[in-house]
Amino acid sequence: MLLGIKKGIKIVRIGFIVLAVYVAIISIFTHVIQKNRPVLTNDTVKQNRTHIYKTINDEKLKSTKEGRLYISLYRFSTCRLVGEGCTDIPQDGDINVYKSFAGGVAQLIAMPLLNPPASSISWVSQGLAKAGFIPKIYAAEGIGFASIRPLMGLWKAFRDVAYLLLVLVVVTIGFMIMFRTKINPQTVVSVENALPKIVMSLIYITFSFPIAGFLIDLMYVVTAIIISVVAPVDKTSWGIAGTSAMDVQKMQNFYLSARPMDIFTGLFGNKNGFNPFTILLDLPNALISAFGTIPNIVIRIITSGLSIFFLFPWIKNHVFDMLQVDITARAGVNAIAEASAEVQGLWKTLFNMATKPFGLWIAIGLGAIITPLIIGVIIFITTLMLFFRIFLTIMSSYIKILLLVIISPLYLLLEAIPGQSTFSGWIKNIISELIIFPLIIGIFIISIVIMDNTRTGALWAPPFMLGIEPSSMAYVIGMWFLFMTPDLVALVQKMLNPKPLPLDAGLGTFFGGATTGISTGLGEVSKYALIAPKIGPLKRIFENIPMLKDIAKGS
Structure with a gap:
């Protein structure tokens, strides 16, 4: 009897711990991804600025000579030290702070971080650019990543959901190991095999967005390579005859920024634009x-x-x-x-x-x-x-x-x-x-x-x-x-890809419901057309419809 009670208490304790961990994970997840996150209302800069201008505009201090002297010294010190109180407009402090002593010190502190004295990545990048192997890059963001940036919000939402599911799975496996859950040997092997797969899945999920951006960039690179290889073969299609470099540049500008109507230009085999x-x-x-x-x-x-x-x-x-x-x-x-x-x-x-x-x-x-x-x-x-x-x-x-x-x-x-x-x-x-x-x-x-x-x-x-x-x-x-x-x-x-996604994103997506609606409507109309010979008014109506004339006559 006592042994059974101890065993029951142990099970309840383990269940409580597991439940508490799961609740904590889900609570943290919902707190992180919620849209209306708590915003800090304690704006220290605004409070200090209000206090400074309250002192500067104090009528009691302005009424005495000593008070006016105090305000002048106070205003001079705050302006030179932190850039506040230099003018009668409080918002000017956001600009004057960079001219103050504190702003100058902050810029000096940040300078080594913004401009590192030595970087192997920068050295390799600059060396390859000088050698001509890669172009000189002034923007660190590719076309592909920038083009899908508006989707990042949705992607992050799905990423957080995937992270939550992976965390729950890993925690479940951890509890199974901690409490020495008795399972058959095959299940143990499956759990051990799942851990590397979980790690790889986590890596794939984390880098899926930049991978997609890289593939989009690669698409543009392949397009430019195709144009660069094929265009010089034809010396008369674009630009001045015999100037293949000009041809390549013109074709790349045309096709990489092509519009829907430019498909006509390609289909008509016309190099100078749409010509029916x-x-x-x-x-x-x-x-x-x-x-x-x-x-x-x-x-x-x-x-x-x-x-x-x-x-x-x-x-x-x-x-x-x-x-x-x-x-x-x-x-x-x-x-x-x-x-x-x-x-x-x-x-x-x-x-x-x-x-x-x-x-x-x-x-x-x-x-x-x-x-x-x-x-x-x-x-x-x-x-x-x-x-x-x-x-x-x-x-x-x-x-x-x-x-x-x-x-x-x-x-x-x-x-x-x-x-x-x-x-x-x-x-x-x-x-x-x-x-x-x-x-x-x-x-x-x-x-x-x-x-x-x-x-x-x-x-x-x-x-x-x-x-x-x-x-x-x-x-x-x-x-x-x-x-x-x-x-x-x-x-x-x-x-x-012999097995593509079973998704129909063609014109039938917009007009697929029309077929169902028409077939349903014709089915209902045909029902009334069959009983029209027995009802005089319906018979006269359906006799004027060409497709249902014979049915309404009872033939």
């Missing part, structure tokens, strides 16, 4: 000219004839009248005479058009423009859809990157679980989303280089491709390569 005539005329003409001179002429002659036939009503009427001669209802001589008259009228019209410059130029112009324009409109619509595909792909990757940065502490918390390796998956997900930006820019630049550097006719021509006009074929190949951009991006992403 590249798609509406240049590419269709290149497609037609690629098959040779004779097919090009034949296509344009046929197009000219069809254009004249449909755009000039009197020619169409002559042809239809000639085809509608009723030979069976009339004598043969009359039918032949009537048909001959129609043919003569047609030839007379064509002769008049050919002899009049205006009509001739209309025929030639239509033959040269109509076919490329029709093909160009089709390709332009395709390019427009391609623009939205690329832009939505970029936007989706951007949103996923922000999400991976924000939730990285909780995501990397799973690294502490034995058998899990979330850090490598997190890195792969970020890299697979960041690679989109340099990849798209690289495709745009390579396409321009292909179009500019394969016009000489030296490009390989396999069987069934011989005889095609080189400059037109170069343009077609470059544009074809551009139109493959979304597929190439998806292929590279799949190679880098």
